Amino acid sequence: SDHNLDYPVSPDDVDWNTHYPAFAGSRKPEFADVGCGFGGLLIALAPLYPNTLMLGLEIRVQVSQYVEDRIAALRATSSAQSPPQSSPTNSKPASTDIPGGYQNVSIVRANAMKFLPNYFSKHSLSALFFLFPDPHFKLRKHKARIISPTLLAEYAYVLRPGGIVYTITDVEDLAEWMKAHLSAFPLFESVDVETLRAEGKGLILDAVWNSTEEGKKVERKKGEKWLACFRRIELPREP
Ligand code: SAM
Structure with missing residues:
Protein backbone atom coordinates (compact mmCIF):
# COMPACT_ATOMS: atom_id res chain seq x y z
CA SER A 1 0.00 0.00 0.00
CA ASP A 2 1.09 3.56 -0.61
CA HIS A 3 -0.55 5.06 2.46
CA ASN A 4 2.58 5.54 4.50
CA LEU A 5 4.56 7.01 1.63
CA ASP A 6 5.03 10.73 1.33
CA TYR A 7 4.81 11.78 -2.27
CA PRO A 8 5.79 15.17 -3.66
CA VAL A 9 2.78 17.02 -5.04
CA SER A 10 4.72 17.90 -8.18
CA PRO A 11 8.31 17.68 -9.49
CA ASP A 12 8.89 21.23 -8.24
CA ASP A 13 8.35 19.96 -4.70
CA VAL A 14 11.18 17.46 -4.91
CA ASP A 15 14.33 18.70 -3.22
CA TRP A 16 16.85 17.46 -5.80
CA ASN A 17 19.60 19.06 -3.77
CA THR A 18 19.24 16.40 -1.07
CA HIS A 19 19.49 13.69 -3.74
CA TYR A 20 22.40 15.21 -5.65
CA PRO A 21 24.10 17.67 -3.28
CA ALA A 22 27.22 17.93 -5.43
CA PHE A 23 25.10 19.41 -8.22
CA ALA A 24 23.56 21.97 -5.84
CA GLY A 25 20.12 21.80 -7.44
CA SER A 26 21.47 22.82 -10.84
CA ARG A 27 20.13 19.79 -12.68
CA LYS A 28 17.23 17.37 -12.69
CA PRO A 29 17.21 13.65 -13.36
CA GLU A 30 17.30 12.60 -17.00
CA PHE A 31 17.43 8.81 -16.63
CA ALA A 32 14.75 6.97 -14.65
CA ASP A 33 14.99 3.27 -13.77
CA VAL A 34 11.48 2.06 -12.97
CA GLY A 35 11.50 -0.85 -10.50
CA CYS A 36 15.25 -0.54 -10.19
CA GLY A 37 15.55 -3.45 -7.73
CA PHE A 38 19.05 -3.57 -6.25
CA GLY A 39 20.33 -0.76 -8.45
CA GLY A 40 22.77 -2.55 -10.76
CA LEU A 41 21.89 -0.52 -13.84
CA LEU A 42 22.27 2.86 -12.15
CA ILE A 43 25.54 1.91 -10.51
CA ALA A 44 26.88 0.77 -13.88
CA LEU A 45 25.73 3.89 -15.74
CA ALA A 46 26.63 6.53 -13.13
CA PRO A 47 30.40 6.65 -13.87
CA LEU A 48 29.77 6.43 -17.63
CA TYR A 49 27.55 9.54 -17.67
CA PRO A 50 28.85 11.58 -14.72
CA ASN A 51 27.04 14.70 -15.85
CA THR A 52 23.64 13.03 -16.19
CA LEU A 53 21.46 12.70 -13.10
CA MET A 54 19.79 9.32 -12.65
CA LEU A 55 16.97 8.23 -10.36
CA GLY A 56 15.79 4.74 -9.45
CA LEU A 57 12.22 4.13 -8.31
CA GLU A 58 11.61 1.06 -6.21
CA ILE A 59 8.48 0.12 -4.29
CA ARG A 60 9.95 -2.36 -1.79
CA VAL A 61 11.14 -0.74 1.43
CA GLN A 62 14.12 -2.96 2.18
CA VAL A 63 15.27 -2.97 -1.42
CA SER A 64 15.11 0.80 -1.81
CA GLN A 65 16.91 1.20 1.53
CA TYR A 66 19.59 -1.20 0.32
CA VAL A 67 20.14 0.90 -2.81
CA GLU A 68 20.25 4.10 -0.77
CA ASP A 69 22.92 2.60 1.50
CA ARG A 70 24.79 1.24 -1.51
CA ILE A 71 24.96 4.68 -3.13
CA ALA A 72 26.01 6.32 0.16
CA ALA A 73 28.82 3.78 0.54
CA LEU A 74 29.99 4.26 -3.04
CA ARG A 75 29.99 8.04 -2.61
CA ALA A 76 31.91 7.79 0.66
CA THR A 77 34.57 5.38 -0.64
CA SER A 78 35.09 7.12 -3.95
CA SER A 79 35.50 10.51 -2.33
CA ALA A 80 37.85 9.04 0.30
CA GLN A 81 40.01 7.25 -2.27
CA SER A 82 40.26 9.88 -4.93
CA PRO A 83 38.81 13.30 -5.35
CA PRO A 84 39.38 12.58 -9.05
CA GLN A 85 38.35 15.82 -10.67
CA SER A 86 40.25 18.02 -8.26
CA SER A 87 43.43 16.01 -8.52
CA PRO A 88 46.30 18.13 -9.87
CA THR A 89 47.43 15.18 -12.00
CA ASN A 90 44.12 15.17 -13.82
CA SER A 91 44.89 16.77 -17.12
CA LYS A 92 41.35 17.10 -18.44
CA PRO A 93 40.22 20.61 -17.55
CA ALA A 94 36.58 20.07 -18.59
CA SER A 95 36.11 17.37 -15.95
CA THR A 96 36.65 19.81 -13.10
CA ASP A 97 32.98 20.75 -13.45
CA ILE A 98 31.76 17.18 -13.06
CA PRO A 99 31.47 15.88 -9.50
CA GLY A 100 31.86 12.12 -10.29
CA GLY A 101 32.00 9.60 -7.45
CA TYR A 102 28.37 8.46 -7.85
CA GLN A 103 27.08 11.94 -7.02
CA ASN A 104 24.76 11.70 -10.02
CA VAL A 105 22.75 8.68 -8.87
CA SER A 106 19.92 8.44 -6.34
CA ILE A 107 16.79 6.48 -5.47
CA VAL A 108 13.29 7.02 -4.15
CA ARG A 109 10.92 4.52 -2.65
CA ALA A 110 7.86 5.03 -4.81
CA ASN A 111 5.06 3.30 -6.63
CA ALA A 112 6.06 4.29 -10.15
CA MET A 113 2.74 3.16 -11.58
CA LYS A 114 0.94 5.86 -9.68
CA PHE A 115 3.38 8.66 -9.07
CA LEU A 116 5.83 9.03 -11.94
CA PRO A 117 4.58 12.52 -12.95
CA ASN A 118 5.02 13.64 -9.34
CA TYR A 119 8.78 13.24 -9.80
CA PHE A 120 9.42 14.06 -13.43
CA SER A 121 8.20 17.11 -15.27
CA LYS A 122 7.00 17.10 -18.84
CA HIS A 123 9.68 16.09 -21.37
N1 SAM B 1 15.09 -3.90 -12.62
C1 SAM B 1 15.69 -4.73 -11.60
C2 SAM B 1 16.62 -5.75 -12.20
O1 SAM B 1 16.58 -5.91 -13.42
O2 SAM B 1 17.39 -6.36 -11.46
C3 SAM B 1 14.63 -5.40 -10.72
C4 SAM B 1 13.75 -6.40 -11.40
S1 SAM B 1 12.54 -7.11 -10.27
C5 SAM B 1 12.02 -8.55 -11.09
C6 SAM B 1 11.17 -5.99 -10.43
C7 SAM B 1 11.25 -4.85 -9.43
O3 SAM B 1 10.21 -3.90 -9.66
C8 SAM B 1 11.11 -5.31 -8.00
O4 SAM B 1 12.20 -4.84 -7.24
C9 SAM B 1 9.79 -4.68 -7.55
O5 SAM B 1 9.76 -4.38 -6.17
C10 SAM B 1 9.74 -3.44 -8.41
N2 SAM B 1 8.40 -2.90 -8.63
C11 SAM B 1 7.28 -3.59 -8.96
N3 SAM B 1 6.24 -2.76 -9.11
C12 SAM B 1 6.70 -1.50 -8.88
C13 SAM B 1 6.09 -0.22 -8.86
N4 SAM B 1 4.79 -0.07 -9.13
N5 SAM B 1 6.86 0.86 -8.59
C14 SAM B 1 8.17 0.71 -8.31
N6 SAM B 1 8.80 -0.48 -8.31
C15 SAM B 1 8.08 -1.58 -8.58
Whole structure:
Protein backbone atom coordinates (compact mmCIF):
# COMPACT_ATOMS: atom_id res chain seq x y z
CA SER A 1 0.00 0.00 0.00
CA ASP A 2 1.09 3.56 -0.61
CA HIS A 3 -0.55 5.06 2.46
CA ASN A 4 2.58 5.54 4.50
CA LEU A 5 4.56 7.01 1.63
CA ASP A 6 5.03 10.73 1.33
CA TYR A 7 4.81 11.78 -2.27
CA PRO A 8 5.79 15.17 -3.66
CA VAL A 9 2.78 17.02 -5.04
CA SER A 10 4.72 17.90 -8.18
CA PRO A 11 8.31 17.68 -9.49
CA ASP A 12 8.89 21.23 -8.24
CA ASP A 13 8.35 19.96 -4.70
CA VAL A 14 11.18 17.46 -4.91
CA ASP A 15 14.33 18.70 -3.22
CA TRP A 16 16.85 17.46 -5.80
CA ASN A 17 19.60 19.06 -3.77
CA THR A 18 19.24 16.40 -1.07
CA HIS A 19 19.49 13.69 -3.74
CA TYR A 20 22.40 15.21 -5.65
CA PRO A 21 24.10 17.67 -3.28
CA ALA A 22 27.22 17.93 -5.43
CA PHE A 23 25.10 19.41 -8.22
CA ALA A 24 23.56 21.97 -5.84
CA GLY A 25 20.12 21.80 -7.44
CA SER A 26 21.47 22.82 -10.84
CA ARG A 27 20.13 19.79 -12.68
CA LYS A 28 17.23 17.37 -12.69
CA PRO A 29 17.21 13.65 -13.36
CA GLU A 30 17.30 12.60 -17.00
CA PHE A 31 17.43 8.81 -16.63
CA ALA A 32 14.75 6.97 -14.65
CA ASP A 33 14.99 3.27 -13.77
CA VAL A 34 11.48 2.06 -12.97
CA GLY A 35 11.50 -0.85 -10.50
CA CYS A 36 15.25 -0.54 -10.19
CA GLY A 37 15.55 -3.45 -7.73
CA PHE A 38 19.05 -3.57 -6.25
CA GLY A 39 20.33 -0.76 -8.45
CA GLY A 40 22.77 -2.55 -10.76
CA LEU A 41 21.89 -0.52 -13.84
CA LEU A 42 22.27 2.86 -12.15
CA ILE A 43 25.54 1.91 -10.51
CA ALA A 44 26.88 0.77 -13.88
CA LEU A 45 25.73 3.89 -15.74
CA ALA A 46 26.63 6.53 -13.13
CA PRO A 47 30.40 6.65 -13.87
CA LEU A 48 29.77 6.43 -17.63
CA TYR A 49 27.55 9.54 -17.67
CA PRO A 50 28.85 11.58 -14.72
CA ASN A 51 27.04 14.70 -15.85
CA THR A 52 23.64 13.03 -16.19
CA LEU A 53 21.46 12.70 -13.10
CA MET A 54 19.79 9.32 -12.65
CA LEU A 55 16.97 8.23 -10.36
CA GLY A 56 15.79 4.74 -9.45
CA LEU A 57 12.22 4.13 -8.31
CA GLU A 58 11.61 1.06 -6.21
CA ILE A 59 8.48 0.12 -4.29
CA ARG A 60 9.95 -2.36 -1.79
CA VAL A 61 11.14 -0.74 1.43
CA GLN A 62 14.12 -2.96 2.18
CA VAL A 63 15.27 -2.97 -1.42
CA SER A 64 15.11 0.80 -1.81
CA GLN A 65 16.91 1.20 1.53
CA TYR A 66 19.59 -1.20 0.32
CA VAL A 67 20.14 0.90 -2.81
CA GLU A 68 20.25 4.10 -0.77
CA ASP A 69 22.92 2.60 1.50
CA ARG A 70 24.79 1.24 -1.51
CA ILE A 71 24.96 4.68 -3.13
CA ALA A 72 26.01 6.32 0.16
CA ALA A 73 28.82 3.78 0.54
CA LEU A 74 29.99 4.26 -3.04
CA ARG A 75 29.99 8.04 -2.61
CA ALA A 76 31.91 7.79 0.66
CA THR A 77 34.57 5.38 -0.64
CA SER A 78 35.09 7.12 -3.95
CA SER A 79 35.50 10.51 -2.33
CA ALA A 80 37.85 9.04 0.30
CA GLN A 81 40.01 7.25 -2.27
CA SER A 82 40.26 9.88 -4.93
CA PRO A 83 38.81 13.30 -5.35
CA PRO A 84 39.38 12.58 -9.05
CA GLN A 85 38.35 15.82 -10.67
CA SER A 86 40.25 18.02 -8.26
CA SER A 87 43.43 16.01 -8.52
CA PRO A 88 46.30 18.13 -9.87
CA THR A 89 47.43 15.18 -12.00
CA ASN A 90 44.12 15.17 -13.82
CA SER A 91 44.89 16.77 -17.12
CA LYS A 92 41.35 17.10 -18.44
CA PRO A 93 40.22 20.61 -17.55
CA ALA A 94 36.58 20.07 -18.59
CA SER A 95 36.11 17.37 -15.95
CA THR A 96 36.65 19.81 -13.10
CA ASP A 97 32.98 20.75 -13.45
CA ILE A 98 31.76 17.18 -13.06
CA PRO A 99 31.47 15.88 -9.50
CA GLY A 100 31.86 12.12 -10.29
CA GLY A 101 32.00 9.60 -7.45
CA TYR A 102 28.37 8.46 -7.85
CA GLN A 103 27.08 11.94 -7.02
CA ASN A 104 24.76 11.70 -10.02
CA VAL A 105 22.75 8.68 -8.87
CA SER A 106 19.92 8.44 -6.34
CA ILE A 107 16.79 6.48 -5.47
CA VAL A 108 13.29 7.02 -4.15
CA ARG A 109 10.92 4.52 -2.65
CA ALA A 110 7.86 5.03 -4.81
CA ASN A 111 5.06 3.30 -6.63
CA ALA A 112 6.06 4.29 -10.15
CA MET A 113 2.74 3.16 -11.58
CA LYS A 114 0.94 5.86 -9.68
CA PHE A 115 3.38 8.66 -9.07
CA LEU A 116 5.83 9.03 -11.94
CA PRO A 117 4.58 12.52 -12.95
CA ASN A 118 5.02 13.64 -9.34
CA TYR A 119 8.78 13.24 -9.80
CA PHE A 120 9.42 14.06 -13.43
CA SER A 121 8.20 17.11 -15.27
CA LYS A 122 7.00 17.10 -18.84
CA HIS A 123 9.68 16.09 -21.37
CA SER A 124 12.42 16.02 -18.72
CA LEU A 125 13.71 12.47 -19.28
CA SER A 126 15.96 11.22 -22.06
CA ALA A 127 15.82 7.56 -20.96
CA LEU A 128 13.27 5.42 -19.16
CA PHE A 129 14.20 1.87 -18.17
CA PHE A 130 11.88 -1.10 -17.54
CA LEU A 131 14.28 -3.92 -16.86
CA PHE A 132 12.96 -7.34 -16.01
CA PRO A 133 9.65 -5.99 -14.72
CA ASP A 134 7.42 -8.30 -12.70
CA PRO A 135 5.52 -10.40 -15.24
CA HIS A 136 2.07 -10.70 -13.57
CA PHE A 137 1.29 -13.86 -15.50
CA LYS A 138 -2.42 -14.27 -14.84
CA LEU A 139 -4.77 -12.59 -17.29
CA ARG A 140 -6.73 -10.79 -14.58
CA LYS A 141 -3.44 -9.34 -13.33
CA HIS A 142 -2.37 -7.87 -16.67
CA LYS A 143 -3.56 -4.45 -15.62
CA ALA A 144 -0.90 -4.60 -12.92
CA ARG A 145 1.79 -4.68 -15.61
CA ILE A 146 4.07 -1.67 -15.71
CA ILE A 147 3.61 -1.29 -19.46
CA SER A 148 -0.08 -0.77 -20.10
CA PRO A 149 -2.12 1.46 -22.42
CA THR A 150 -2.99 3.92 -19.64
CA LEU A 151 0.55 4.23 -18.34
CA LEU A 152 2.09 4.75 -21.78
CA ALA A 153 0.55 8.22 -21.94
CA GLU A 154 2.42 9.10 -18.74
CA TYR A 155 5.67 7.70 -20.05
CA ALA A 156 5.28 9.76 -23.23
CA TYR A 157 4.62 12.82 -21.10
CA VAL A 158 7.77 12.59 -18.97
CA LEU A 159 10.03 11.58 -21.89
CA ARG A 160 11.31 14.27 -24.20
CA PRO A 161 10.88 13.78 -27.94
CA GLY A 162 13.81 11.63 -29.02
CA GLY A 163 14.00 9.98 -25.59
CA ILE A 164 14.25 6.21 -25.39
CA VAL A 165 12.28 3.55 -23.52
CA TYR A 166 14.46 0.50 -22.85
CA THR A 167 12.73 -2.78 -22.03
CA ILE A 168 14.19 -6.20 -21.32
CA THR A 169 12.65 -9.38 -19.94
CA ASP A 170 13.22 -13.12 -19.76
CA VAL A 171 9.49 -13.81 -20.08
CA GLU A 172 8.59 -14.19 -23.76
CA ASP A 173 4.90 -13.50 -23.23
CA LEU A 174 5.71 -10.24 -21.43
CA ALA A 175 8.18 -9.25 -24.18
CA GLU A 176 5.40 -9.64 -26.73
CA TRP A 177 2.99 -7.71 -24.54
CA MET A 178 5.35 -4.76 -24.06
CA LYS A 179 6.27 -4.65 -27.74
CA ALA A 180 2.64 -4.82 -28.86
CA HIS A 181 1.55 -1.99 -26.57
CA LEU A 182 4.52 0.28 -27.17
CA SER A 183 4.40 -0.19 -30.96
CA ALA A 184 0.67 0.54 -31.02
CA PHE A 185 0.99 3.76 -29.03
CA PRO A 186 1.08 6.77 -31.40
CA LEU A 187 3.91 8.57 -29.57
CA PHE A 188 6.38 5.66 -29.61
CA GLU A 189 8.16 3.91 -32.44
CA SER A 190 10.28 0.81 -32.32
CA VAL A 191 14.00 1.51 -32.73
CA ASP A 192 16.53 -1.23 -33.38
CA VAL A 193 19.70 -1.86 -31.45
CA GLU A 194 21.98 -1.11 -34.41
CA THR A 195 20.46 2.36 -34.79
CA LEU A 196 20.93 3.08 -31.09
CA ARG A 197 24.54 1.85 -31.20
CA ALA A 198 25.18 4.13 -34.19
CA GLU A 199 23.84 7.01 -32.06
CA GLY A 200 26.36 6.23 -29.33
CA LYS A 201 24.00 4.45 -26.95
CA GLY A 202 25.94 1.18 -27.00
CA LEU A 203 27.14 1.53 -23.41
CA ILE A 204 23.57 1.96 -22.24
CA LEU A 205 22.47 -1.13 -24.19
CA ASP A 206 25.33 -3.16 -22.71
CA ALA A 207 24.35 -2.06 -19.19
CA VAL A 208 20.69 -2.89 -19.85
CA TRP A 209 21.73 -6.36 -21.02
CA ASN A 210 24.37 -7.16 -18.40
CA SER A 211 24.31 -5.04 -15.31
CA THR A 212 21.06 -5.60 -13.40
CA GLU A 213 20.81 -8.18 -10.64
CA GLU A 214 17.85 -9.86 -12.35
CA GLY A 215 19.70 -9.92 -15.67
CA LYS A 216 22.67 -11.59 -14.02
CA LYS A 217 20.37 -14.19 -12.47
CA VAL A 218 18.92 -14.97 -15.91
CA GLU A 219 22.48 -15.21 -17.28
CA ARG A 220 23.44 -17.73 -14.58
CA LYS A 221 20.39 -19.84 -15.40
CA LYS A 222 21.30 -19.54 -19.10
CA GLY A 223 17.85 -18.12 -19.77
CA GLU A 224 16.84 -16.11 -22.83
CA LYS A 225 16.46 -12.33 -22.80
CA TRP A 226 14.33 -10.14 -25.03
CA LEU A 227 15.47 -6.54 -25.43
CA ALA A 228 13.27 -3.95 -27.14
CA CYS A 229 13.66 -0.19 -27.40
CA PHE A 230 11.27 2.56 -28.43
CA ARG A 231 11.72 6.19 -29.29
CA ARG A 232 9.40 8.88 -28.05
CA ILE A 233 8.51 10.74 -31.25
CA GLU A 234 7.58 14.39 -31.51
CA LEU A 235 4.19 14.14 -33.19
CA PRO A 236 1.70 11.28 -32.98
CA ARG A 237 1.90 8.78 -35.81
CA GLU A 238 -1.09 8.44 -38.12
CA PRO A 239 -3.20 5.50 -36.92
N1 SAM B 1 15.09 -3.90 -12.62
C1 SAM B 1 15.69 -4.73 -11.60
C2 SAM B 1 16.62 -5.75 -12.20
O1 SAM B 1 16.58 -5.91 -13.42
O2 SAM B 1 17.39 -6.36 -11.46
C3 SAM B 1 14.63 -5.40 -10.72
C4 SAM B 1 13.75 -6.40 -11.40
S1 SAM B 1 12.54 -7.11 -10.27
C5 SAM B 1 12.02 -8.55 -11.09
C6 SAM B 1 11.17 -5.99 -10.43
C7 SAM B 1 11.25 -4.85 -9.43
O3 SAM B 1 10.21 -3.90 -9.66
C8 SAM B 1 11.11 -5.31 -8.00
O4 SAM B 1 12.20 -4.84 -7.24
C9 SAM B 1 9.79 -4.68 -7.55
O5 SAM B 1 9.76 -4.38 -6.17
C10 SAM B 1 9.74 -3.44 -8.41
N2 SAM B 1 8.40 -2.90 -8.63
C11 SAM B 1 7.28 -3.59 -8.96
N3 SAM B 1 6.24 -2.76 -9.11
C12 SAM B 1 6.70 -1.50 -8.88
C13 SAM B 1 6.09 -0.22 -8.86
N4 SAM B 1 4.79 -0.07 -9.13
N5 SAM B 1 6.86 0.86 -8.59
C14 SAM B 1 8.17 0.71 -8.31
N6 SAM B 1 8.80 -0.48 -8.31
C15 SAM B 1 8.08 -1.58 -8.58
